[in-house]
Structures are given as C-alpha cells and as structure tokens.
Amino acid sequence: MPRKPAPRHALVVHMTKDLNLAPPVRPPARCLSPPTPAGRYLPPDGLSIRTMDCSDEGLQRDVEAWLSIQNQAFRDRPRPWKRADFQRELHERNWFRPQHLWLAETPELAAPVGTIALELVSCTPALSNEPLGGRIHWLAVDPRFQRRGIGRTLVLRLEQECWERGAEQITLETLRSWTSVTGFYRSLGYQENHVISADP
Ligand SMILES: CC(C)(COP(=O)(O)OP(=O)(O)OC[C@H]1O[C@@H](n2cnc3c(N)ncnc32)[C@H](O)[C@@H]1OP(=O)(O)O)[C@@H](O)C(=O)NCCC(=O)NCCS
Numbered sequence: 001m002p003r004k005p006a007p008r009h010a011l012v013v014h015m016t017k018d019l020n021l022a023p024p025v026r027p028p029a030r031c032l033s034p035p036t037p038a039g040r041y042l043p044p045d046g047l048s049i050r051t052m053d054c055s056d057e058g059l060q061r062d063v064e065a066w067l068s069i070q071n072q073a074f075r076d077r078p079r080p081w082k083r084a085d086f087q088r089e090l091h092e093r094n095w096f097r098p099q100h101l102w103l104a105e106t107p108e109l110a111a112p113v114g115t116i117a118l119e120l121v122s123c124t125p126a127l128s129n130e131p132l133g134g135r136i137h138w139l140a141v142d143p144r145f146q147r148r149g150i151g152r153t154l155v156l157r158l159e160q161e162c163w164e165r166g167a168e169q170i171t172l173e174t175l176r177s178w179t180s181v182t183g184f185y186r187s188l189g190y191q192e193n194h195v196i197s198a199d200p
Contacts (some may be wrong), residue, residue, distance in 0.1 A: 011176040013199050015190040017159070019168050022189050024160040043153040046107040052098035059098060065112040073140035074099065095119040101138070102157060104150050113142040116154040118161055134162035136172040155188055 043049070052062040063086055073079040089096045096117065104114030117138040137156060141150045162170050173196060174181050183194065 009185055011195045012105070012173050013176040014171065014173055014193045014196050015182070015185050016169060016171045016193050017188070017190045019159060019163050019170060024156060024163045024180065041063055044106070044149045048105050048152060048155060049157045050105070052101045052103065054098050061102075062098070062103060062112070065103065066115050067096055069112065069115050069140050069142050070138070072142050075143075093119075104141070104152060104154055106150070108147065109142075109145075113145040114150045114154050115140050118158050118168060120165060132167055134158065134165075134167045134170040136170065139172075151184060152188060155185075172191070 052066070055058055063083060067081050067083065067086060071077070087192065100118050102114075102116045102118070103112035105112050115138050116136060119137060121133045121135060139151060139154060142155075154187040159170055162168075172185065172190070174185070176182065176192075176195065186192075
C-alpha cells in the first residue's frame with residue numbers, strides 16, 4: 001500500500017484473495033495470438049500493461065510518470081513525492097524494482113495512467129524460497145482515467161503474474177476508511193480478513 005499518511009487512529013485492513021478458489025481469468029483463445037499481456041484480459045480499448053522500462057532513458061521517463069500518477073491519485077499527501085522518495089524505496093525494499101513495477105498505458109495519453117507493484121513472498125521462508133504469495137502495493141490510477149476498468153485490469157494482470165509464478169494467495173493492506181478502495185477490491189473477489197492496527 002502506498003505510504004499515504006494515515007489519519008490518527010486509522011484502521012488498516014488486510015484483504016486476501018485465494019487464487020485457487022478464483023483462478024485468474026484465462027484469455028479466450030482469440031486473444032492469445034499474438035499474446036500481449038493486456039490482450040489476455042480484454043481490458044479497456046487499447047489499454048496495455050507493462051513493467052517499467054529498464055533502459056536508462058526509459059527508466060527516467062517511467063519514474064517521472066510513476067511519480068506523476070501517484071501524486072495525482074494521492075493528492076492529500078502533505079507533500080508530493082519526488083524522485084528522491086522513489087530512490088529511497090529502491091534502497092529500502094528489495095522487491096521495489098522496475099521489473100515489479102507495472103504501468104498501464106492508454107492510447108489517449110502519451111504517458112502511463114496507472115501503476116501497481118507486486119511483491120512475491122514465501123509463506124514458509126525457512127523451508128523454501130518458492131514464492132507462495134503475492135502482495136499488491138502502489139495501486140493508483142490517474143483521476144482523469146478512473147472508473148474505466150484500468151485499476152481492475154492492473155489487479156487482474158498481477159493476479160495472473162502471481163498464478164504463473166506459483167503463488168496461490170494474494171494480499172494487500174489498505175485503510176478501512178477508504179471505502180471506495182475496499183469496495184473496489186471486494187468487487188474483484190477480495191475479502192477483508194482482519195484489522196491490523198488501530199493506531200498509526
Ligand atoms: C482504487 C483505484 C485504483 C480504482 O481504479 P479504477 O481504474 O478507477 O477502478 P475500475 O474502473 O477498474 O473499477 C472496477 C470496479 O471497482 C469498483 N470501484 C472502483 N472505484 C470505486 C469507487 N470510487 N467507489 C465504489 N466502487 C468503486 C466498481 O465496482 C468498479 O466497477 P464499475 O465501474 O463497473 O462499477 C482508483 O480509484 C485510485 O487510484 N484511487 C486512489 C489511489 C488509491 O486509493 N489506491 C489504492 C491504495 S490501497
């Protein structure tokens with residue numbers, strides 16, 4: 001979950017989806033040729049999903065786009081996120097890497113309009129290095145493009161990524177007071193498990 005400052009006494013809710021009970025939607029055969037990631041989900045017209053470009057120039061552009069989407073979607077942050085904040089996340093979190101940061105692009109705009117990130121975790125780290133669970137972070141859609149199915153497509157793309165890597169469960173944390181966000185996840189089959197903390 002993006003680190004939007006939580007109001008005092010905010011309740012953080014943990015949500016889960018068991019991918020065994022609801023395996024990611026498989027694409028109809030006609031969408032498999034040629035197999036484009038976005039085509040697998042029948043996303044909104046022309047929408048494509050990709051990870052960040054790892055070339056020097058591409059990465060610069062994608063980080064700017066990522067910051068812009070985050071700052072627009074989380075406008076009530078006390079201050080906008082800057083490149084240094086992104087660099088700090090890179091430094092502090094071993095999963096926060098361009099290859100785990102996904103972007104949604106629409107032909108309507110020359111820049112990406114949505115972000116999401118995937119952290120793969122092992123449920124039994126002492127026994128195995130196999131990733132068995134996925135965690136969603138940093139989901140955000142440019143407010144001008146919300147309610148067009150972009151957020152849903154990003155989450156479904158991540159679910160398929162988890163499934164293909166052997167992860168059977170996907171989790172996330174959000175604030176219970178963000179009812180539009182919990183409603184969004186519920187509409188995709190996520191269930192609220194428990195409240196994690198009562199005090200920030
Ligand atoms: C949450 C968010 C990513 C959803 O993205 P989106 O592209 O607008 O969502 P979608 O269009 O794919 O919505 C899919 C379904 O989720 C539900 N939904 C989405 N936004 C909703 C809202 N504000 N209120 C209630 N239900 C909502 C609806 O059922 C919707 O389907 P419908 O439009 O056919 O009714 C977006 O609102 C956002 O960026 N919010 C700010 C950042 C944020 O809070 N991120 C989550 C942090 S944990």
